[in-house]
Amino acid sequence: MLTIKNLHAGVEDNEILHGVxxxxxxxxxxxxxxxNGSGKSTFAQVLAGKxxxxxxxxxxxxDGEDLLxxxxxxxxxKGVFLAFQYPVQIPGVSxxxxxxxxxxxxxxxxGEAEVDPMQFMKTLREKAAVVGMDDAMLQRGVNEGFSGxxxxxxxxxQMMVLEPRLCIxxxxxxxxxxxALKIVANGVNAMRSPERAFVIVTHYQRLLNxxxxxxxxxxxGGRLVASGGRDLALELEEKGxxxxxxxxxxx
Amino acid sequence: xxxxxVHEAHGFDPMLGAAPAWGDADLKALRKAAAERFTEVxxxxxxxxxxxxxxxxxxxxxxxxxxxxxxxxxxLPELPGVAARVVVVDGVFVPELSSLSSLPPDVEVVSLRExxxxxxxxxxxxxxxxxxxxxxxxxxxxxxxxxxGVVLKVADGVSLDAPVYVLFVTTTxxxxxxxxLLIAGEGSRVNVIAHAxxxxxSLLNLVxxxxxxxxxxxxxxxxxxxxxxxxLVSLFTGRVxxxxxxxxxxxxxxxxxxxxxxxxxxAGENIHATLDGLYxxxxxxxxxxxxxxxxxxxxxxxxxxxxxxxxxxxxxxFNGKIFVRQGAQKTDSKQSNMNLLLxxxxxxxxxxxxxxxxxxxxxxxxxxxxxxxxxxxxYLRTRGIPIEKAxxxxxxxxxxxxxxxxxxxxxxxxxxxxxxxxxxSSGTDGL
Numbered sequence: 001m002l003t004i005k006n007l008h009a010g011v012e013d014n015e016i017l018h019g020v021x022x023x024x025x026x027x028x029x030x031x032x033x034x035x036n037g038s039g040k041s042t043f044a045q046v047l048a049g050k051x052x053x054x055x056x057x058x059x060x061x062x063d064g065e066d067l068l069x070x071x072x073x074x075x076x077x078k079g080v081f082l083a084f085q086y087p088v089q090i091p092g093v094s095x096x097x098x099x100x101x102x103x104x105x106x107x108x109x110x111g112e113a114e115v116d117p118m119q120f121m122k123t124l125r126e127k128a129a130v131v132g133m134d135d136a137m138l139q140r141g142v143n144e145g146f147s148g149x150x151x152x153x154x155x156x157x158q159m160m161v162l163e164p165r166l167c168i169x170x171x172x173x174x175x176x177x178x179x180a181l182k183i184v185a186n187g188v189n190a191m192r193s194p195e196r197a198f199v200i201v202t203h204y205q206r207l208l209n210x211x212x213x214x215x216x217x218x219x220x221g222g223r224l225v226a227s228g229g230r231d232l233a234l235e236l237e238e239k240g241x242x243x244x245x246x247x248x249x250x251x
Numbered sequence: 252x253x254x255x256x257v258h259e260a261h262g263f264d265p266m267l268g269a270a271p272a273w274g275d276a277d278l279k280a281l282r283k284a285a286a287e288r289f290t291e292v293x294x295x296x297x298x299x300x301x302x303x304x305x306x307x308x309x310x311x312x313x314x315x316x317x318x319x320x321x322x323x324x325x326x327l328p329e330l331p332g333v334a335a336r337v338v339v340v341d342g343v344f345v346p347e348l349s350s351l352s353s354l355p356p357d358v359e360v361v362s363l364r365e366x367x368x369x370x371x372x373x374x375x376x377x378x379x380x381x382x383x384x385x386x387x388x389x390x391x392x393x394x395x396x397x398x399x400g401v402v403l404k405v406a407d408g409v410s411l412d413a414p415v416y417v418l419f420v421t422t423t424x425x426x427x428x429x430x431x432l433l434i435a436g437e438g439s440r441v442n443v444i445a446h447a448x449x450x451x452x453s454l455l456n457l458v459x460x461x462x463x464x465x466x467x468x469x470x471x472x473x474x475x476x477x478x479x480x481x482x483l484v485s486l487f488t489g490r491v492x493x494x495x496x497x498x499x500x501x502x503x504x505x506x507x508x509x510x511x512x513x514x515x516x517x518a519g520e521n522i523h524a525t526l527d528g529l530y531x532x533x534x535x536x537x538x539x540x541x542x543x544x545x546x547x548x549x550x551x552x553x554x555x556x557x558x559x560x561x562x563x564x565x566x567x568x569f570n571g572k573i574f575v576r577q578g579a580q581k582t583d584s585k586q587s588n589m590n591l592l593l594x595x596x597x598x599x600x601x602x603x604x605x606x607x608x609x610x611x612x613x614x615x616x617x618x619x620x621x622x623x624x625x626x627x628x629x630y631l632r633t634r635g636i637p638i639e640k641a642x643x644x645x646x647x648x649x650x651x652x653x654x655x656x657x658x659x660x661x662x663x664x665x666x667x668x669x670x671x672x673x674x675x676s677s678g679t680d681g682l
Contacts, residue, residue, distance in 0.1 A: 048633050076635035088630040092648030101644065102634035162634065
């Protein structure tokens with residue numbers, strides 16, 4: 001589904017990603033772990049199309065199509081979704097209105113009809129219940145006055161409503177207590193399917209106890225320096241990133 | 252510049268047409284005093300601190316027609332759910348276009364002229380006494396021409412749930428000086444919508460005065476819309492008494508030259524007052540809001556939020572004065588002015604002006620001028636919302652904080668729709 005080859009990207013003259021290679025197939029869950037400042041969030045945001053970053057080399061293909069050529073909204077229409085590390089507050093735009101606009105925009109781009117407003121509200125309420133969001137939260141401005149945990153739940157909720165094919169989750173676990181973590185993980189696990197892939201960026205392996213990945217990659221210094229299965233995350237938990245960082249320095 | 256010189260140089264004759272001949276001797280004296288005042292000060296210039304950013308040249312250069320026969324107005328806006336509708340065209344109350352039949356007996360809505368002729372003694376206490384025309388050249392001019400308009404009087408203790416809708420219209424090429432006088436008796440409740448529309452090449456010079464009795468509760472929603480070739484100048488002053496609530500919202504949809512002086516004198520204790528506004532300008536429009544909140548006695552709250560959205564080469568001005576007089580201890584006053592510039596050539600001048608003479612008060616103010624937030628835009632786009640639509644949603648959200656304050660739902664919904672549609676195609680130069 002997603003093929004990334006030798007991806008270099010940065011801000012102005014400061015290169016952050018120094019050649020990332022990754023193959024993600026439909027149905028797979030990939031975890032990308034790494035220390036602070038290793039480029040994990042940059043990687044996630046480059047895939048979503050944030051124009052603060054400039055891609056200087058390499059490619060990212062979604063089903064063979066050049067992802068980097070597309071605007072963020074076009075990527076969304078093709079089924080790419082980024083759950084933000086720091087979700088943005090948008091006072092004056094209700095969650096419900098926001099999601100209906102988003103869903104209709106995506107449907108329009110795919111040549112589908114707009115959703116029926118009544119049916120949409122019903123679906124919205126059902127999905128909101130899964131992540132413990134009530135009607136009041138749906139009517140409030142997007143993330144307006146939400147706690148850190150509520151914002152993260154709202155990201156997963158949006159993902160459930162928009163039903164993307166490629167879900168990129170940037171530190172969705174940070175700032176969550178254990179109950180919220182379980183809620184978020186349940187939401188993600190319910191969405192796992194043979195047609196859908198996940199790229200989960202995380203600092204800690206804690207989340208991976210609940211969302212079990214097929215592959216774990218270690219990002220250090222803007223490169224993926226190691227890949228493995230579930231066990232790699234457990235090894236990292238035990239030994240930390242120090243061994244990989246030394247490896248990086250010696251390169 | 253003297254009046255004659257203004258006239259000769261440009262063509263606008265401020266004193267066009269003789270002063271109305273009718274009225275009590277006191278009313279004639281009021282007109283005369285105002286005419287003398289205007290003759291003394293003339294049209295303001297950029298050298299006048301109060302008019303530093305607003306040139307009245309577009310007015311001075313034109314000649315307008317003043318007539319006591321209203322012109323043929325275009326289709327007038329209808330508003331459902333109102334208790335009464337009053338239409339003033341070219342400064343003249345037009346009974347055929349108004350509908351007042353469903354008002355209860357203790358709410359009077361009459362033409363200013365009829366009110367003056369019927370009971371001048373009662374009006375004399377308020378008319379021209381609330382709005383300080385001596386400090387405002389256009390208000391002096393309005394008072395010099397004082398002839399017609401609307402008097403709305405709600406008796407003590409009377410509540411009127413549905414709003415009274417007052418429409419001030421000028422037709423092509425006309426000048427008009429209408430007036431609204433609202434008298435809300437003690438403990439009364441009333442909701443007034445004043446809609447001002449200035450058609451092509453016209454000058455609508457409006458004065459609105461409100462007397463808000465003790466424990467009364469009023470909401471005043473003002474909507475302003477002027478053509479690019481028109482000018483709309485207004486002075487609104489509310490005099491508010493103890494324990495009253497007074498909520499005002501002004502929505503300016505645009506106009507070639509719009510200047511508002513709007514404010515409240517808090518002449519009592521424990522008053523809750525709000526003064527909010529939204530102004531929009533596009534093309535070469537100029538929209539100026541000068542506001543004032545005058546705290547004269549202790550324990551009053553005033554909250555003020557004005558927001559501006561400027562596109563094209565439009566210019567905006569906000570000047571917000573707050574006076575806290577020596578005796579006005581425990582005043583709680585917050586002022587905020589936020590501006591969104593949608594194009595590179597749009598400008599705004601924002602100036603808070605606080606004059607505080609009491610020592611135990613809370614007064615805050617803040618002003619911002621900026622563009623749409625790029626992180627909010629990115630967030631919306633990652634959810635699939637195209638950039639133009641994302642801009643429209645964010646611009647509308649900015650405006651809607653003020654529109655949402657309009658108490659009459661049909662008016663609010665109409666403006667929400669109009670403002671949302673308006674921003675479907677704005678800010679095209681990439682900001």
